[in-house]
Amino acid sequence: MVYEIALIPGDGIGREVIPEGVRMLEALSREFCFDLSFTEFPYSCDYFLRHGEMMPEDGLERLRLFQAILLGAVGAPGVADHVSLWGLLLPIRRQFEQYVNLRPVRLLSGITSPLVGRTAADINFLVVRENTEGEYSDIGGRLFAGTERELVVQESVFTRKGVDRVIRFACEMASSRPARHLTSATKSNGIRFTMPYWDERFRAITADYPELRCDQFHIDILTAHFVQHPDWFDVVVGSNLFGDILSDLGPAIAGGIGVAPSTNLNVERQFPSMFEPVHGSAPDIAGQGVANPIATFWSVQMMLDFLGEQKAGAALMAAVERVTGGGYLTRDLGGRETTRSFTDRVIGALGE
Amino acid sequence: MVYEIALIPGDGIGREVIPEGVRMLEALSREFCFDLSFTEFPYSCDYFLRHGEMMPEDGLERLRLFQAILLGAVGAPGVADHVSLWGLLLPIRRQFEQYVNLRPVRLLSGITSPLVGRTAADINFLVVRENTEGEYSDIGGRLFAGTERELVVQESVFTRKGVDRVIRFACEMASSRPARHLTSATKSNGIRFTMPYWDERFRAITADYPELRCDQFHIDILTAHFVQHPDWFDVVVGSNLFGDILSDLGPAIAGGIGVAPSTNLNVERQFPSMFEPVHGSAPDIAGQGVANPIATFWSVQMMLDFLGEQKAGAALMAAVERVTGGGYLTRDLGGRETTRSFTDRVIGALGE
Ligand SMILES: CC(C)[C@H](C(=O)O)[C@@H](O)C(=O)O
Numbered sequence A, B: 001m002v003y004e005i006a007l008i009p010g011d012g013i014g015r016e017v018i019p020e021g022v023r024m025l026e027a028l029s030r031e032f033c034f035d036l037s038f039t040e041f042p043y044s045c046d047y048f049l050r051h052g053e054m055m056p057e058d059g060l061e062r063l064r065l066f067q068a069i070l071l072g073a074v075g076a077p078g079v080a081d082h083v084s085l086w087g088l089l090l091p092i093r094r095q096f097e098q099y100v101n102l103r104p105v106r107l108l109s110g111i112t113s114p115l116v117g118r119t120a121a122d123i124n125f126l127v128v129r130e131n132t133e134g135e136y137s138d139i140g141g142r143l144f145a146g147t148e149r150e151l152v153v154q155e156s157v158f159t160r161k162g163v164d165r166v167i168r169f170a171c172e173m174a175s176s177r178p179a180r181h182l183t184s185a186t187k188s189n190g191i192r193f194t195m196p197y198w199d200e201r202f203r204a205i206t207a208d209y210p211e212l213r214c215d216q217f218h219i220d221i222l223t224a225h226f227v228q229h230p231d232w233f234d235v236v237v238g239s240n241l242f243g244d245i246l247s248d249l250g251p252a253i254a255g256g257i258g259v260a261p262s263t264n265l266n267v268e269r270q271f272p273s274m275f276e277p278v279h280g281s282a283p284d285i286a287g288q289g290v291a292n293p294i295a296t297f298w299s300v301q302m303m304l305d306f307l308g309e310q311k312a313g314a315a316l317m318a319a320v321e322r323v324t325g326g327g328y329l330t331r332d333l334g335g336r337e338t339t340r341s342f343t344d345r346v347i348g349a350l351g352e
């Protein structure tokens, strides 16, 4: 069987880490005897500057038949976010019903947490983020523009379908983990309609999972608990915005966003899922060859898992941790490895 | 001159810390020769259970002529947040145009940060939170209730007046501090209407303050930076929701919400301002006499500052830090002091 993978390196350091991800996948495919076929798509801010759009009109159509998409990052100085992100990243997440954004947080071997006394035993949880609706909506607008009376409204939309399916998925994930603990992020004391609804559906869905220990925290104190009690968490489910926040804060206590991976998952596999390092295009360090490729490798591991090549994925992360555990780190983690030299080391460690 | 102070102990540990705040104020008034008159209001969840509302119909009217309100906390198990908070706390903030919520974060002497190697020199910033509009709106509702098609919408409303005045206040605060650095919390890459508007107004208002160094971060990565680079921040301004999150996360790196104070400020002084520990009613520890009164004392210091009694406020915080610096801490900080014994020590340290 040949796995058909779409590559979208995108912008900035996306173009530096995706080629290393491909190199890694090729090494793994030789070692674990599976076949991959890559098709690269140039959709990016560069593409936008040449064509006036982030991807061609049939862009999504072209991506639809792939099993997985490996995306680097989207965004460049001088191109507005509502163009780059709302023209590429968010349409993929939505059109392909990638309604779960999975973001594991774990302290890898050789990486020290900025939190006093915290080790790998304390930091090992999974953020499950709603990925298609909620606070990221394009309903809204402006009244009395340009005057003193000016006001802007923004609608958040939470649907039964959208809320239920992500909470149910989080329940399934929690049920499959030893701790069987699920935490819901909310803010129903301040956000009056959508968040109480989220709580209501959380209660309804979790009632089907009596084996789970469930709790909820308001997002304000939850961010504090991530820092003060990271060991309290196992699976944490949140809305699009709250999941976004928690999945940048989580990595901050575990090596930073240079290591943070993600899966944009279409659970039913009607459409491709997308695998993506969380770090973004990082224009400040782009072009220097110093980006940390761990977030990409970890995303590749999630992709291999998804494709059914669990062994290859496990071998990859074991190799990454042999290298980091040996003290070889990129600049963001205080080391001197480059994107390329780090990758070489991991490839070298694959067979060990 | 007699300062007229309204006291609302409220619920839970609010009733334990406010009396100590009063005791402290009385000690300070003797030492610094000013006069206070306290009027206590029983508005609380208890009041609700007896009267069916959190405060009488003319409750706000009764509070209006005080110079300051000292509030403990509102909220109790069994009373819905939309009753307790939307029936008392939020109406006070809104009716009295307390549009700035000021929340300083500073590592006090004797308190250790959970962040490796961080000292008082690294953690000293001020969160300026919009306090009357934004994401906390009561516009919204539910469609197709109880069916599979059910959906809930929630409106955020940002007005020119509301956004400009809080950003301008933050600029003034930043201008008065040595670092002259102002950071804006945004999420304009995901939240399409209100957040780009916030950015636009941030640019417009800060243009009047060329002496400031200004930057902005999306809320996701900003929470990560609070943990990884707390020393980057001086004054941070955010919307109602983002300011709320940052002002719980900030204290998490500086001793927790047991020490976090706040001022709900009506800048123009047409209405009373309200001073409030951030911690909430904490039903889990209420009644045990172990609540940390530092958040209340620090809020009292902000109140004294506001009233023009800066010397008394400075003496109070100096005494607090002499006590914490001597290793006397409440349970939340790993010590054995009770609310009362800690207060006694601070009163004892006032004269030193
Ligand atoms: C209780 C709640 C509504 C409140 C808020 O979010 O404003 C609290 O968290 C705070 O920060 O003062």
Ligand SMILES: CC(C)[C@H](C(=O)O)[C@@H](O)C(=O)O
Residues within 6 Å of the ligand: A085, A244, A278, B189, B190, B220
């Ligand atoms: C770029 C941005 C729109 C995106 C998001 O908030 O979803 C990013 O922060 C992420 O977390 O994938």
